[in-house]
Each structure stands twice: as structure tokens, then as C-alpha cells.
Amino acid sequence: MTVWLPRFGWFLFRRYGYAAFATFVFVGLLIANAVLDPVLATSTGFLDAFSTFAPLVLLAAAVTPSVLSGHGGIDLSLGPFAGFCTVLIGTYLNTGVLGQAYVVVPVVLGMGLVLGLVNGVIVTIGRLQPIVVTLGTYLIVTGLADHYSPGSGGTVPGWISAISGSWSDVGIAGGAVVAWLALTRTHYYRWLLAVGRDDRTAYASGMSVAAIRTTAYVIGGMLAGVAGLLLTALISGSDSTVGPNYTLTSIAAVALGGTSLAGGAGGLLGSVVGALDIFFIENLLTLANVPIFSLSLAYGSILVVAMVINGVVGRQSGRLPHGLLRTTAQFVADVGDAT
Amino acid sequence: MNKTADHAGIPVPVGADVEPLEVRIGSLSKSFGATRALRDFSFTFGAGSSYVLAGENGSGKSTFVKILAGVLPPDRGSIVIGGKPLRLFSPRSAIDAGIATCFQEVLVEDNLSVLDNIFLSDRGWLRQRTPTARRVEVAEAVLSSLSSNPPRVGQRVDELGLAERQLVVIARALCQQGARVFLLDESTAALDQSDSERALAVFAERAAAGAVVIFTSHRLEEVERIGDQIVVLRNGQMSGILERAELTEPRLLELMSEGADTATARRQAAFSGGAIASTAVATTSGKPVGESSPARPRLVLALRAVSVDVSAPTVDLEIVSGEVTGLAGLDGHGQATLLRYLGGVQRPLVGRVEVLRHGGSVAVLGRHRQAVAAGIVYIPRDRKTQGIFPTLSILDNFGLPTAGHRSRFGLLGTGRTRAAFRPLAERLAVRSPSWRAAITSLSGGNQQKVLIARWLAAHPEAVLLDDPTRGVDITTKADLYALLRELALAERAVVMVSTELEELVGLCDRIIVMHRFAVAADLRREGLAPIRREEVLAAMFGHRR
Secondary structure (H helix, E strand, O other): OOOHHHHHHHHHHHHHHHHHHHHHHHHHHHHHHHHHOHHHHOHHHHHHHHHHHHHHHHHHHHHHHHHHOOOOOOOOOHHHHHHHHHHHHHHOOOOHHHHOHHHHHHHHHHHHHHHHHHHHHHHHHOOOOHHHHHHHHHHHHHHHHHHHOOOOOOOOOHHHHHHOOOHHHHHHHHHHHHHHHHHHOOHHHHHHHHHHHOHHHHHHOOOOHHHHHHHHHHHHHHHHHHHHHHHHHHHOOOOOOHHHHHHHHHHHHHHHOOOOOOOOOOOHHHHHHHHHHHHHHHHHHHHOOOOHHHHHHHHHHHHHHHHHHHHHHHOOOOOOOOOHHHHHHHHHHHHHHHO | OOHHHHHOOOOOOOOOOOOOOOEEEEEEEEEEOOEEEEEEEEEEEOOOOEEEEEOOOOOOHHHHHHHHOOOOOOOEEEEEEOOEEEOOOOHHHHHHOOEEEEOOOOOOOOOOEHHHHHOOOOOOOOOOOOOHHHHHHHHHHHHHHHOOOOOOOOOEHHHOOHHHHHHHHHHHHHHOOOOOEEEEEOOOOOOOHHHHHHHHHHHHHHHHOOOEEEEEEOOHHHHHHOOOEEEEEEOOEEEEEEEHHHOOHHHHHHHHOOOHHHHHHHHHHHHHOOOOOOHHHHHHHOOOOOOOOOOOOOEEEEEEEEOOOOOOOOEEEEEEOOOEEEEEOOOOOOHHHHHHHHOOOOOOOOOEEEEEEOOOOEEEEOOHHHHHHOOEEEEOOOHHHHHOOOOOEHHHHHHHHHHHHHOEOOEOOHHHHHHHHHHHHHHHOOOOOOOOOEHHHOOHHHHHHHHHHHHHOOOOOEEEEEOOOOOOOHHHHHHHHHHHHHHHHOOOEEEEEOOOHHHHHHHOOEEEEEEOOEEEEEEEOEOOEOOOHHHHHHHHOOOOO
């Protein structure tokens, strides 16, 4: 084995090690799903599946910045917001000029921005618990969606329903992830991690903790806007009830993806993989003909077991100084160096 | 902010080209509730000089540092730098005004690299203001000027030890753009001797280049080496200014401590120990005092091949009852961990903790419950988070952990709790208007007394204390010293970790000094002569004799 490979492994581990367990599970689930559900491996099967899980993936991604920003950071209002987007598009932004992409996309992203700004400002300036604040906005956004919902399906512009099940779906979701990856190369991202880990140090070093945290919520809101677009495409109509269901699942995906709910550690890619894990678990359970009434039970149990294993494997303290995975990765890198 | 200077090829020093400006402080005041932490502090720090702010804990040093660093807003007063009045409303504004601060706590971001930690105050949302190549250049130069064995800039800070983290924090101040005022709050404490000397030399250089350097310290040996002038604080007020030439230990102590004579007398009374009848212990234990002969201690706490850190040799120790044992060492060298092992609140990675009783029975400690059953009480350092129940009353804070002994049919007996608390409160002189008041209404020292009373009520065989006199006033300290001596006289094992060398030397029969997670020295009092502080200090810095 050449020297660079273990070094590269160590680099990957240091950068993405938090998501190691989720990735491991993902690979297993991918194989199991591909074997048991060969349709997935075809182009249409893959695209259909993709459009099904894309909203969850993006919502999990959208929750991540607020979680990373620390101090109990979380944003519960993003799921309902995606649902609100379906109502908005399905009821109002569907005809004439209003239905054009150059109107719909900025409006949806702009509303995400405003929602994030409201959440972020209340959390930072008001120094309130994010879980309580965003629970409030969760209810407000859910209420808005109900209020403006036409009651029946609604219609969406053709270009939106065409997204679902096509490569543009992959393009949009991929674009959002690439935008995030670009963000991780900014100075801001290091600030975000610093604020998330220890905001006293960050403050004493002259960072504007409030601005940095608020920006995290804004980024989350805008990602949720993208999720709202894809959700609208998926259901091809307006549905005020679909959003709230996503909230808890997306947070589970974040946790499964190895992002610390205490903040400062983890990342968006982990949440993406975590969301994929959840989708594949659901898919497997459906394939296994688990009765619909037991689905939640089975799915919840698997999730708890997975989180426990994730917690034990990824633990940074305890009997082993740096966790089993870290020790192993370091060992492999050292052996690589020695040879 | 001068862009061309930022990007010019000159590697170090970053802040050497600042124009020398004096810092004029005008009647600065700050109160926390009823405590007046800083009262009308006025002084002019001249450019090109270094100063030491000396004073005991709670004298206002740290409050001053925090105000000048922009962390705390002052109630009144002015700060004028080079004739320009400064309004500090956040650390950012202080940094922009050229003030670089190392706080007493080692503030680092664990999840970031050394380099990112050093340039934590750099500006720029999308791109960092200082390009990475220059960052590396400056950081490496500064780090290697500070230490013979500096951490690599790419290392993550959570891989570093305390001393290296401290270096990172100092380097952050030195790398700060345009820094002309350096504030160092006890910042060389964790460094070893040679690095600490190098750091002081670097700051002396900066002072010579026109900066103002302000250290705070209560350690005489440090005060002597640094500082053209020593500004002494006492109870938030300036009590005197000493030139370096006129500095002597008695003079400094006199300025530092209020009514130095009476305090010293109190201290000596406490150290000489046990003159006062051991009422508290006799009443709480209900057992006759001194039943065992000195040759066979009543209780031995034994550490058998215990590892504090994987990198260090294991520790074998026997701590016997009937004496006060001190655990000394620089912060973070394993003494607190050792105390937690002894108290059963943390299980060692390797090795065993045993309790040997007079009768010969041996118990191996693995769990906190076993330690409690063996009569070992552990009083943690962090009173606020690990000691008190802040929302409960004084009486509940005293009584809850031992409530089981006093309950009837599962019901708490307030009367019985009061009866149990009364003698202890009197003995420890807990000063409070009402036992029903919230514990947070008490001063730190009195809170500590309530906590100690809490555990004395559990009839302890061994009392383990982590820095019990931290943030405690001098009168209460004397009370506590007397109590600990009494406990030892009553054949209890008393083990304490302390950061105050004077206290350990004055109080302890035996001092175990830790250095890098291993025992560096095990010193014992010979007859009446106390353990020599020089020996303890040398061992703390790893100089074996």
C-alpha cells in the first residue's frame, strides 16, 4: 500500500469522521435495497426514489446549520415551512407571471430567508431557547399553511411538476449541497464551528456571536426553501399537512448523521447521509411487508438502536481516550507512515 | 488597519510597529449586586513599560482585565488611549482599539486547528483577512519564539495539553493586528519554567517596542521578575504602587492584605491547629475521638498502580487518616483527577483504589456509592455547578443528601434537619439572616461552609476537598483551616487539592506534588518545621531533587 492512502484516510476521518457510522450503515442499506428492490438500480427507479427522499434530505441539511451554531440550536419550523411552500405555490404562484421560475424561486428562498432571520434574531437578541422559539414559529407557519390552504389539491406550474422524477431534481438538490460545500470553505464556516463549540471564547475573540448564529438560521431557512420547491414538485399540489411530519424525521437524520446536538461538531454531509439512511430503512421495511400499523414501531426501534451504536462508536470520551474509530484511523495512518 | 502592512513580507513581530500610546484609566468602577468589585480605579499605564497588577483573589484584578477587554461594561469611569477616549461595548471594540487579552481561563476552540485558534479574531466573512500563507508564517514564528517545543499549527487543539493550549492563547494575543496593549491575566501559570521565561521575554520585547504590557499575578516569584511598576489592588481599590526596586515580600503582602497583621495572626492560629475543642466532629460523629494509636491509622486510602493519564507512569500512594494531606501541582497536572479517584466519583483507567480500615477490612472502590458507604465525602471545586442546588434554601442545601438518616416513614423532618444543622452552623460560623433564604443569597465563603456542613453531617471518615478556599474571604479561610486541622486531630483523613501554595505549606502535614500526571514529590512535615515551599514549587515545575 502506498503511503498517501492511509494519510488520505486519516484526512477523511478527521474531516468527515463524525459521519463514519452513518456512511457505514448507508453502504449496507444501499446494497440491501439494491438486492431486494432491483427497480432502484434502474434510471427511472432511482429518479423516483430520489424525488421521494430529496425533500427529507434537504430538510435534514437545512436543520444542520442551526444545530451546528450551538447553545441548543435547532430549527423546528423548517418542516412546516416546506409544507407552507407547497400551499404558496399550489395556490398563488401557479399562473401567469407569478408561476414563472424567476418569480417562484426568489419568493420561496426569500421567505426562507425571512423565516430564518426571524428565528435567528429572536434566539440571539432575545437570548431564548431555540427549541421554544422555533416551536412557536413551527406553530405559526403550520397555522399560516392551514389558513391559506385551498382545502383541495391546488395546481402547480408545469415546470415544477416536471422536476419530480427527472435529473433536474438531482441537479437542484446537488446544487444546494454544492453551495453548502462552498460555504464550508469560507471563513464564516470556521466562525460557525467556533461559536457552536464555545461561544464565550468566540465572543472574547471579537466575533459577533449573534450575527454568526442568525446567519446559520438564515442559511437553514433558505435550504428549507429549496426543500419546499422539491416537496411541491413531489406532491404536485398544495398540502398544508405534509410539512410538520418532516420536522422530527429531519432532526433524527441530523443526529444519525453524527452532528452533535450540542453544536460545533458535525456537518451537513452527515445529515444528508443520515436522511438517506432513514429513507432506505423505511423502504426496506415496506419491502419486508411490515404491516402499516407496525411501521412506526419497527422504524423507531431501528432508529434508536442506530443512534445508540452511533453514540457509543463516536464517543469522544470514555474508556478509550478518543473513541475506537479515531484510534483505529490514527493507527492505520501511523502504520502507513512507518512503511 | 493598514492593508500594505498586513500583506508585506515582514514575518514578525506583527505588533512591533505600533505607535506608543499611553493608557489612562479614570476612576473606573464596577459593582456586582452588593459587591463592589472595582472602586474608582485610576492609573496611567505609560507606553513602553510593563506593569503587574497584584492582589489576592477577589481584589478586582480580573474585573479590571475584563473591563479593559470589553467583556464587562464599567459602571463608571473612563479609558483613554493616546488622548482618545474609548468606549468599549464588546470585545471586538477592544480588539479594534489594539487591546490584546489573555484571559485567566484558557479560552480555545477545541474543534479548530492551532492556526485557526491563533487567528480567531481575524475579520472577513467570506475570506479571512489574513491570507493563510502569512498566517502560517506569523504563527510559526511567534510560537517558536514562545517555546522550544511548540505545537504544530495544523494540529487540532483538542490534541494538545494544557500548557500548549496556553501557548496558543498567548500566541493569539501576540499575533493580533495592531495590538498595542497586552493584558495577561495569570497567563503563564500553566507553562513550564523555561517556556514561561521565554514568554515573559517576548512580552518584555513588545514593551520595549512601545507597547503597554499589563500582567496580573498573585505569585510573588512572578511579580518580582516582571513589571516596571507593581500596582497593588485590595478589595477593588488601589492600595499602593511599588517600583520594581522597592519591592519586598513583606511590603507587597502588607499592601495586598487588609490589616495584614491580624490576617497573618489568624492564619498562624489556624495553622498551628487544633487549639479549639473539636466540637463539630465530636457531635457529628458521635464516636470517641482518638481511639486508635498513631502507629495504626484508623483508615488508609490506597491507590494501587493507578493511571491518571496513559502517557504517565502509574501512581502508588497511601493516604492515612489523622493528617492533612495536600495535593499540589500546576493546574491540570492530574491532582484533581487523583482526588476524584479517591472520592470514587471517577473510576481510574488502570489500577485500583482501596480503603483499608483499622480492623483490617479492605474495600475496593469502584462506584461512588461504595465510597459514600466507606464514609468518604468528596467536595468538588466548582461550587456553582457541582456543589449547591441554587434554587433551594440554605437548610435544604445542607440537609438533602443526608435526609434519609433523618426521615421518618419517608417524610422529611424539618425540625430534625434544623437540629442537625444548628451545631454545625454555629461551629462553622455560617453567617445568614435565615436558613430559609436561598443559598445564593450567601457569599461564596458561606456557601462553602454550608456544603462542608452538609458532608460533616454524614459522619465522614475521610474528607476530600478540591480547592475549598477558592473565592473565599480570609476570615472564612481561617475558619476552614481550623476545621480541617480538627478533623485530622479526630483521626479523619483529610485530603485537599489547592492552588495556593501558602495554604498547602501552612496547613498540610504532607504534600504530594503532581507533575505531568505523575507524583513528582512526596513531602512530609518534619516535626514542627513546615514543608519548604521551594521544594514544592520545584517539584511542581518538574525539577526533581
